[in-house]
Amino acid sequence: xxxxxxxxxxxxxxxxxxxxxxxxxxxxxxxxxxxxxxxxxxxxxxxxxxxxxxxxxxxxxxxxxxxxxxxxxxxxxxxxxxxxxxxxxxxxxxxxxxxxxxxxxxxxxxxxxxxxxxxxxxxxxxxxxxxxxxxxxxxxxxxxxxxxxxxxxxxxxxxxxxxxxxxxxxxxxxxxxxxxxxxxxxxxxxxxxxxxxxxxxxxxxxxxxxxxxxxxxxxxxxxxxxxxxxxxxxxxxxxxxxxxxxxxxxxxxxxxxxxxxxxxxxxxxxxxxxxxxxxx
Amino acid sequence: xxxxxxxxxxxxxxxxxxxxxxxxxxxxxxxxxxxxxxxxxxxxxxxxxxxxxxxxxxxxxxxxxxxxxxxxxxxxxxxxxxxxxxxxxxxxxxxxxxxxxxxxxxxxxxxxxxxxxxxxxxxxxxxxxxxxxxxxxxxxxxxxxxxxxxxxxxxxxxxxxxxxxxx
Numbered sequence: 001x002x003x004x005x006x007x008x009x010x011x012x013x014x015x016x017x018x019x020x021x022x023x024x025x026x027x028x029x030x031x032x033x034x035x036x037x038x039x040x041x042x043x044x045x046x047x048x049x050x051x052x053x054x055x056x057x058x059x060x061x062x063x064x065x066x067x068x069x070x071x072x073x074x075x076x077x078x079x080x081x082x083x084x085x086x087x088x089x090x091x092x093x094x095x096x097x098x099x100x101x102x103x104x105x106x107x108x109x110x111x112x113x114x115x116x117x118x119x120x121x122x123x124x125x126x127x128x129x130x131x132x133x134x135x136x137x138x139x140x141x142x143x144x145x146x147x148x149x150x151x152x153x154x155x156x157x158x159x160x161x162x163x164x165x166x167x168x169x170x171x172x173x174x175x176x177x178x179x180x181x182x183x184x185x186x187x188x189x190x191x192x193x194x195x196x197x198x199x200x201x202x203x204x205x206x207x208x209x210x211x212x213x214x215x216x217x218x219x220x221x222x223x224x225x226x227x228x229x230x231x232x233x234x235x236x237x238x239x240x241x242x243x244x245x246x247x248x249x250x251x252x253x254x255x256x257x258x259x260x261x262x263x264x265x266x267x268x269x270x271x272x273x274x275x276x277x278x279x280x
Numbered sequence: 281x282x283x284x285x286x287x288x289x290x291x292x293x294x295x296x297x298x299x300x301x302x303x304x305x306x307x308x309x310x311x312x313x314x315x316x317x318x319x320x321x322x323x324x325x326x327x328x329x330x331x332x333x334x335x336x337x338x339x340x341x342x343x344x345x346x347x348x349x350x351x352x353x354x355x356x357x358x359x360x361x362x363x364x365x366x367x368x369x370x371x372x373x374x375x376x377x378x379x380x381x382x383x384x385x386x387x388x389x390x391x392x393x394x395x396x397x398x399x400x401x402x403x404x405x406x407x408x409x410x411x412x413x414x415x416x417x418x419x420x421x422x423x424x425x426x427x428x429x430x431x432x433x434x435x436x437x438x439x440x441x442x443x444x445x446x447x
Contacts, residue, residue: 070432070433071427071428071431071432073428164367165366165367166356166358166362166367166370166424168356205356205357205358206356237396241359241397268366269364269366271364271365272365272366275361275364275398276361279361279397279398
């Protein structure tokens, strides 16, 4: 079984994001403060100058929204609003009230962004490298597939990607071709079982057949290679679908470890693989 | 209201707008002779506030009715957790329980549908055939799209959502 391990984000990036978060209220309220201070000191000031603080703060907020895996469209569009609000000539006192209200709303949106839209994306969540429990699983199973050739691993990658893309007909054909190779020494038993389980599920799906009473499963000897624990036999539905998840993740691990040329395609499907890892 | 084979629905917002401007026009015509002299084109304009939303709803629903058979033929039945970014553009079919409903009053309903494997947002750009409520067990047929067209997590652009009875 795979031990769950946490993903640790890059600490330097974290610090720069923190500074940006502080910059949002700093620049927006700072601009309003300057707009109040200068008239008190008797220094004439065009209201567009302190308003730039709000525009800058909007850009920082939009950047913080952009780097998150889940996008907040409201925060992303604040620079457009700031330009619309502050580019037209208006009375100084009206502009001051508008700046203060805008600074308050930017700060509230920052709080909302932090608590509803999660943490900024890491290289893993942005699909640039493996991360999370998937990375842990792949590293733990790296040495388990010693005898598998790159060609066999490539075929595993093809089936996984086609499954992820919903090209089930192509995936069925590919797995049939592999299983017809039968006694090919390139394929170790767990891999053959994985292909067979996937083919069974795809055939059932394709023909809209009901969930079968008896179905293919991994053997007990395969347990160290599986990403998810086997489910108690009394929950047949979960056992049936967990076998498919384990089969797909096994293919992903084989493909990643033994076929470097397919890693770019596997990274594109990483979010799907992570979902398989973390779902029940 | 049926036009041909298409069940047409008008949103409560469109009705409210029509009622508001009807009352406004009535009051205006009582107090202003200028308004009374323009009634010949103001009244037809007022009815356009109902006709236009009805026409748009009819056009969108008839278009959905036309494409539904193709989606029913092409869509594969899957579990919700199988839907991912790589499937954008693919037709899908799944069953689940409705957990949330938004914007039904705008004839642009959005649902949160869940099965044992996960949950997903289902967006419809016209009114649905049936009055789907929270806790209804439904079958959804639609296309996987990105939430914000070019970015965002995958959601389902629903072509059909209908209640099913689970035994």
